[in-house]
Each structure stands twice: as C-alpha cells, then as structure tokens.
Amino acid sequence: MARVLAPSELTAVVNTGDDFEHWGLTVCPDLDTCMYTLAELSDEVRGWGLRDETFNARDAVRRLGGADWFALGDRDLGTHLVRTEALRADDTLTAVTARLCDRLGVHVSLLPMCDAPRRTVIDTFELGALPFQEWLVKHGAPAVQAVRFVGELGATSQVHEAIERADLIVIGPSNPYVSIDPILSLEGVRQRVARKRVIAVSPIVAGRAIKGPLADMIRTLAGKEPGVLAIAEHYRELLSGFVVERGDEDTALDMPVLATETVMRDVDARVKLAREVLTFAESLP
C-alpha cells in the first residue's frame, strides 16, 4: 500500500497486544515489523527483525543466565533502548513511534492502537494463561482455549481521528483473533469502523492459514471449519467487501467479493494486490 499511495494518504493502525517487557525493555513486535518493513530494513528471508543483524547481546545475556527464549538482535536493540528510555521519560508510544519512523525515513503514519499497555493473554488448555509472546515464541503456540485482552480500554485520539478521516479501511490478512481483534475491541473502535467502507483480505486460503495457528483457532474459538466463511462471519457487519484467493469464492458470502491472488510472495505481488484492493473499493456501492 505504501508503494501505491502517497504517505499522506496512508495510515497504519497497529496491534500492540503483542508488546511485552524483555530484558527490561519495551518490545513492540508488530509495530517494529511494520516500521522496519516500511523502512525497507526488514529481513525478508528470516521473516522477522532487521537485515544484517547480529545476536551478540543475546549470546551474552544467555551466558549471564538471562532469558534467551526471545531473540532481540543487536541492531533491533537500538530501537528498544531508545523507545524504552523515551517511555520512561513520559513520552507516549505514539510520539516515540513517530520520531523513530522519522529517523528511519518512514513517512507513512504508523499508529500504535494504544499508548498504555493492553496485552493479549492466551488461555491454553495445557499451560493455562500465557502472555502472547510466551504463548507464541516460548511455547510454540499450544492449543488455544480463549483469547483475552488486559489493560488499557481506549484507542488513542490519533487512531480515532484516523478512522474518522478514512475513505477506506483495509483489514490485512492477519489473524483476526490475535492481530485484529485487539484493535477492534477497543472502546468505540468497532462502531466507528463499521460506519466506514471496510475491506478485509482473507488470511485463510483454501482452508489453511498462510502462517501460524489460525486454522486451529477457528475450529476451537469459533467452532467452525477454517475457511473464508468463518472469517467473513467473524467480521460480520463491518465488511463492505471481501478479498479472497481465487478458488475460495463461496456463494454463501452475501457481500461483494474480489477473488484474486492474495498470497503475496514478493513486492510485486503486494503492489498488485494493493492496487486491486483499491480498485475493488472504488467499485463498491
């Protein structure tokens, strides 16, 4: 989207439910993934973090007996150090994110959903309640009984304003339960989003999740078969249109549907899908 729209035309509202404290630092995995991707600094091969990264601090922490289950790279640490120091000096997460983006040449507006912590807690059958990253990274995403959000209830004023201003809201092909719901569950957000033209891109393709444990979560949390219908039902009245993989068109989807290639294997595929989503949006009543 950032390659198709001018920076002033695009705002990304990002889940902060994954945020956590590690080595005493505030780590915001989704926010940083967006920021590094927009700065074209992310490691596309590894799938997370920065390119040309080293892990010498992590090795030292391990040797000294610290927690080593979540690898923060040395370059990545710069972000967490600068951010944590700013937050301790009473900067807001929104303000420090804007400053970091500016330094990295990211001109798209990148908005954390909240300034105060709102943390996603995963209730598992096996290990009880786990903070999100412990569930995902430390324990390898064991089966989920329920997803809860703890802490801050309200989105920032910047998020509310961005929604008010928006001509179109695109819900990316992320996990609805743990990446999108944390945002939609904030006070007033779902209602405000519902008044807008909203298009979701399905994170389920041919009955399977592109990555992560979403398929199993649909079975357990919604009691449904993983598929585009389950996703559409999850977002219900929010959607003005729905983008699914070619072949996933389902006649039971009672809304405008664009069937195309949604699996984005490279930048060209992303740009193509972004254009198609925008054209599809313009075609909607």
Add this chain to the structure above:
Amino acid sequence: MARVLAPSELTAVVNTGDDFEHWGLTVCPDLDTCMYTLAELSDEVRGWGLRDETFNARDAVRRLGGADWFALGDRDLGTHLVRTEALRADDTLTAVTARLCDRLGVHVSLLPMCDAPRRTVIDTFELGALPFQEWLVKHGAPAVQAVRFVGELGATSQVHEAIERADLIVIGPSNPYVSIDPILSLEGVRQRVARKRVIAVSPIVAGRAIKGPLADMIRTLAGKEPGVLAIAEHYRELLSGFVVERGDEDTALDMPVLATETVMRDVDARVKLAREVLTFAESLP
C-alpha cells in the same frame, strides 16, 4: 594478584562513582573492567570493553537519534541489560555482581563499594559540574576544579567485613582523586583501612601519570608537583609501605619503600609486581 593468590584469598573493592545511566541502563565501568579482566574477556588492545566486540546497537541508537557519546558494545550490553533488570527487581548491586561473576567463572570476590548510587561529580573551570563519564568521555577530561561525591554515604556490609578480615590492603596504581577517594570517603572506610597493613602502588612514574589527567589534577587539587611525594601525602597515615618505580625513590618518603618496575606492560609484569608487593608486605614490621 588473581594469578598469585587463591580466589578465597583475594577481594577486590571497586569504585562505583563512575557508574551512570546510559540508554536507560545502569552502567558500571570500573566494576565491569575488573570483571571482564578477571574473566580474561577484556580487550587488552582497545583498553576497555570485551574482545571480539561489535557495536551494531550503538550504530542503531545513533541512527535513531539517541545519545552516542558512550559506546556500549553489543556483548557488553548483555551485562548492562541483565544487571539493570536485576536492580529493578530489587536485587542489590553486590548480589547481581556476584551472580554475573559466577556465570563468567570469576571466583575472586568482586565487591562494589556501595549498593546505592554514589556518583562522582567533577567541577570543571570550563563547563561547570559534570557527571564523571560526561567529564571523561563526552568532554575529554577538561581541567578539574574540584571532585565531589554525591549520594550514598555508606559502604556495603560486605566491604566492611572484607576490610576487617584483610591481612593486607593494596591500593592499586589508580587515580587517587577519582578512583580511590570515592571508596575511602565512605563512612568509616578510611578509619577501618587505617588500622590495617596498607600498601599503595604509585600511579605516578617519573612525575607523570601512566594514563589519564592525574598529573594536572595533582597540580590543581593538591597544589603540588606531580610525584610520588604528592601521592604519599595524599594517603598520609594510611600507608604502611609504598611501592614506586625504580628511580622514584625519594628520601623525603618517611616510610618503607619498595622501588621496582611498576609499569605493567603484560601479564608477566603484573604477576611479578603482585609477588613483589606480597613479599614487601611480609617484610614490613
């Protein structure tokens, strides 16, 4: 000394007046230099920090607009991260230092002089009052008008016990004003040390400091010519004996003096001097 004595025979009491907060982390330069040296991990060529160090976090902090005047290496960061997290969880500096030493295989007892912050402040003619590291590293040690210590008044109980237990106290060839005085100025320390057999090794050789701005500080702070006499007068009644460079024997030194090679260019020279200091101590009345 650690190569000449068994670990149980040696305790190092270390200045923490240089400690400061950098990137939100508690950094203890003297403590870490001792720890890394004892662990045989220090960079002997650079003269500070760890061998095989990288500075990718510092480069990232710089890019993000953070303070970059003090270079913390990536491996070194592991120490500061683990320590800062432990201190925030109400561990004492003494306890976390012992744990870090244990993980690094350091069996000599390494004691910070204080658990609470006691910070060395340098009053300069040019720039007013500066925290120690800003004075030394950020501003390149501008001329000193006075040295002050701010904060905690008392040494730890472990330091007092180590002094009580000691057969011999050796004051290393460090800067008396900013490396030794911070310790001696703690409540009761100077008096307790004075009851012991104490040997100092002169940090001044042939009228010049081995490194750093000590010679100028002697002129300004003591109003004396830099030399072994000025050092001996600084420690006064504490000293049972004094170790100086061959050629620096001064007939005005009214105490037992050992003149030998005190400039330690390699490990062999350190071991030789350590043995000579211990033999000299045994010869004292």
